[in-house]
Amino acid sequence: MGPKISVKNLNLTLGTTRVLDSVDLEAKPGEVHCIIGPNGGGKTSTLRCILGQMPHTGDIEFEWEVNETIGYIPQVLEFDRFLPVTVNNFMAMTVQTTPAFFGLRGIFKDEVHNALKRLGLEGKEKRMMGSLSGGEKQRLLFAQALVPEPSLIILDEPMTALDEAGMTVFEELIIELKNEGKTILWVNHDMEQVGRLSDTITVVDSQVIAHGPTETTLTESMRHGNFRGDLKGVAA
Amino acid sequence: MGMEALQMELQMMGYRLNYAFVINAIICALIIGPLLGALGTMVVAKRMAFFSQAVGNAALTGVGIGVLIGESYTSPYVSMFSFCILFALLLNFTRNHTKMSSDTLIGVFLSISLALGASLLLFISAKVNTHILQTILFGSILTVSKTDIAVLSVVAIILLAVGIPLFNKMLLASLNPALAHVRGVRVQLMEYIFVLMITIITVACVKIIGAVLVEALLLIPAAAARNLNKSLGGFVLWSMIFSLSSCLLGITIPMLFDIPVPSGGAIILVAATFFLITSLMRGLLPQFKEAKI
Incomplete structure (x- = not known):
């Protein structure tokens, strides 16, 4: 089984810009957790902090059950x-x-x-x-x-250049890896895909706007790219 | 009569190649050639060609400082290594801590090092034979001593000991730093190690190839090899072959045929010929065109 990931009170400031403000996130072992939100909202920054690649404050914990290998898939x-x-x-x-x-x-x-x-x-x-x-x-x-x-797979929007066949291969593999018990942390723009494949989501726009099970947290307006407009159904 | 003249000429060629300084130069070529060829592939992959040019220029300043503080003007290694290593570390530090693009920053440092080196050398030229300037700039096999061979050998051993186990990490760090980091690579440390590798080999090669032309021998054989190869193995192997051949031919041809050109210039001209031939092959022969897809 993959690790549990707990992020508490994550803050990131670059220059004078507050990129992340008290971000909390939790991904349970073996689940697909998507980080979604508007462009420039801090999704990739959140991932990079989790990977230890950006100077941040806050607590990031991994509870490993098996090997501590991370498979990372960058954007390009x-x-x-x-x-x-x-x-x-x-x-x-x-x-x-x-x-x-x-x-x-x-x-x-x-x-x-x-x-x-x-x-x-x-x-x-x-x-x-x-x-x-x-x-x-x-x-x-x-x-x-x-x-x-790996026991943890981290994806940073790696599907931008895929055609339909490539997308199918990717999606099938995500399902296979989930069934193998791996934890998957995924920055994703495709809301339809998020709705189909993820178990839980965190919506980030500098701060956490919403988080919880995809079924109850992903609202109709979010599916259309409006992350702040309609917070109905948020399991905060 | 014609045969006798030919025999005489061949005998003379044999004598010329038996001189101690020629043997020293050939030993240097056997070390420098494969080493610069292999390292050149990394320079090309990491797009660092102008960095080595900047370090080569910095070596001029190193020589100037060496003469000023009383080092031997034929082998001022302490000053050259000290100044060039400081220069390279400062350049890389500045690159890591500013948002300036690499080519702009290297261009600035390259110009500063050339201006500083040229000014200092002209300032001290009264103290030394001005012929030494030509030697530093373009190399001379006449001045290669046992000390130079020893320095080069030590540098070669260091580069092999560091470069082979870190090759993948350094390449991956330049292709995708985030991915390299997840794979356990200390990206900034790799950058520093790589610039130090380039720096020490550049300094060690100044005597034979010349400060101005070391960069060319890092770049041209690798560029020629890239024209013909589709895999990393072939790329590295052919770069080493082109580089070694350039060094050996560049040293021996002017000796054999009594052509009064500096060794560095001859070596680079041979390398440039390889590049020209491989570029033509790439342009004309379909089997080398895959990369253009």
Whole structure:
């Protein structure tokens, strides 16, 4: 089972701007928890604080049950498209210490192959990263997050460049990972997807506007992108 | 008669290659070539070419300071290493603590280091043979000593010991710092280690390639290798091959044919030829065009 994540009184100030103000968040083991809210509301900042990448105040606790491995899927991978790095090179770079130019080590081959297969990237191991489409790169970012096997998966809006087929692969995988007991923390813009796939949500716009089970917390106005207008049904 | 002349010429070539300084230079080439070739792939991947240029310029100031404080003007390593390391750390610190883009900041530092170095060298030129300026700027195999080889060997061992285990981390940190952090990489530390690696190899190569041209040998063989390869393995291997060949040919051709050019210039011209050939191959041969999709 994945970890429980508790965030209490999270504050983040950058320069003179208060980005996050007393944000509380809780994700239970094995659930899909989405962080939603307007653009610039602090969703990614919340994730980055949880990952220890931004100077913040407040308490962030993980209660790990099994391994403490986090699979992180960023929004995009900026890449010099002419750089001679293949899909396998990239996977080697992320999972092993032996320099990627020596190739993927034997002990990781099966795990990497399975991860690529789960994302529909089988047979593209020798393709240059620069020749992958935006959607394929995002699938690759998901694949690297699966090796070594994580108990917590953190997604930062990684679905922006996906086509319909890619989206289906992503969604099926999220359901599979949830069924395997992994905790999933997900910044997501697609309210329809949030409604279908998440168990709980936290709505952040500098402060927490609402949080609780998706079914009762995600209002109709939120589904249309209005996060402050209608707070009916909020389980605060 | 023609055969005799050819035999004489070949014999002369053999003698020239037996000089101690030529052997020293070839030993240096065998160390520098593969090392700069491999490191160059990282420089290209991390888009840090102008950083090494800035450090090369800083080496001019290092030489100037060395002469001023009484170090040997042929090997002022203490001043060069000290000044260049301080310069590189300051540049990286400033880059991390300002919102300025890397190219702007490196451009500013590059100009400052060139202005400072050139001014200082001209100021001290009365104290030393002005020929030394040419040596520092463009390299000279005539001045390569056992000390230079020893310094280069130590630097090579340090770079291999640090660079091999940290290669993936440094590359990942430049591709996606957030992802690298989650993978346990200390991103800022990797940046500092990388700039220090570039700095010490640049200083160690100044005698043979020249302060102005070290950056070119980090960049051109890697750029030539990138033209032909689709995977990291081929990229690194070919960059090492191009770099080593450039060093060996750049040192031996002017010696063999008695061409009065500085070793640094000859090395870079050979590397540039490789780049030209591979660029043509990439443009004309379909098997090298995948990256253009």
